Amino acid sequence: MLIKDFYLRHFRNYQEQKIEFQPGINLLAGPNGQGKTNVLEGIYYLLTGKSYRVKSENELILWGEKNFYLQASFDVMNRMIKLESYYETGKKVMKINQFASKRLSDYVGTVNAVFFSPEDLNIVKSSPQERRRFLDLLIAQVKPGHISILNSYLKAIRQKNNLLKRDKSTNSLRSQIQAWNEELVEFGTKILTNRWQFTEILNQYCRPIFNNIFSDQDNMELFYFGLGKKSLSEALEIFPDLLEKKMDQEIEKKSVLIGPHRDDLIINLNGRPAKIFGSQGQQRSLVLCLKLAEMEIIRREKEEYPILLLDDVLSELDEFRRQYLLDYIHITGKQTIITMTGADEKIINSQKSVFRVSNGKIWREQ
Ligand SMILES: Nc1ncnc2c1ncn2[C@@H]1O[C@H](COP(=O)(O)OP(=O)(O)O)[C@@H](O)[C@H]1O
Ligand SMILES: [Mg+2]
Structure with missing residues (x-):
């Protein structure tokens, strides 16, 4: 499974942002507090209808705004799937390929991801x-x-x-x-x-x-x-x-x-x-x-690997286990989105796409 285009509006510290994720390793790099984890949280919310960090969705809305909207296209078994989430107080809409889902259980599992952070x-x-x-x-x-x-x-x-x-x-x-x-x-x-x-x-x-x-x-x-x-x-x-x-x-x-x-x-x-x-x-x-x-x-x-979301975990692992994890990712080219601060970047020196994250803005570097 692959996430391709991801679009966020008024979600956390993002006014409006589009990211074109690539197959393989995608690095989200930037100092602390810039919005790296917010991107992973947005993807997770889009896939599960829930945030793992907060109880109320109101906390996810960009301060001063009234709603948020997330959208992404995915490749699942060579088919394109589009997921959308819209939230405002008292109204929550989740859509699969333009159709609103009535229940969370119709929606969860359409696209799969494994999320891994130090809190795990x-x-x-x-x-x-x-x-x-x-x-x-x-x-x-x-x-x-x-x-x-x-x-x-x-x-x-x-x-x-x-x-x-x-x-x-x-x-x-x-x-x-x-x-x-x-x-x-x-x-x-x-x-x-x-x-x-x-x-x-x-x-x-x-x-x-x-x-x-x-x-x-x-x-x-x-x-x-x-x-x-x-x-x-x-x-x-x-x-x-x-x-x-x-x-x-x-x-x-x-x-x-x-x-x-x-x-x-x-x-x-x-x-x-x-x-x-x-x-x-x-x-x-x-x-x-x-x-x-x-x-x-x-x-x-x-019959397909889920998307792997790694939030600040690489720097937490010792050399041997980090290499094990990176080799594991490489073997079948699992799409992986990894957040890290600039200082950690040298631990990845393979094929990768790098995105810089600064104060709620993201741009691709290579
Ligand atoms: N609802 C919100 N509206 C605007 N900014 C927010 C909101 N929630 C969190 N933030 C901001 O998002 C930033 C934290 O983003 P995060 O993705 O956790 O950072 P990091 O890059 O360290 O992973 C903080 O600056 C915080 O003030
Ligand atoms: Mg973070």
């Missing part, structure tokens, strides 16, 4: 929420229906939580909880099944990559830890009973206590959680593995 270290280091988000986003890219299932599940959780927060003395409370539990089991089962299946695929791809980029003495392993169980069949079997058993406790605590919204993706190194026992170098290598595995899984499903 949080996938290994931080809370289960970060790991669930990583996994869900990967699934959504190849199985867009996953988004609707997640939304239905989360809606049922919200409604059940509201119910639990209301007066606990009503007679009908238990039967109402049971009704929500049925919904939670219906959607939760699909979420668990998808997450388990994709964790296994991720594990298959990650393990050999880790041995290549870290050491073949060390072993990594991923497993999904759902409803406190290590296997899907066990988790699915106990799910309805578990909700029933937890009912008194949930009424007492006024909150839904169990379900896929509380699960975790465990990343182990030599049998121990990498989150706790991994060194900084091991944790960084693990994130790189997860991202490269994501590239391979999308390619397997879509």
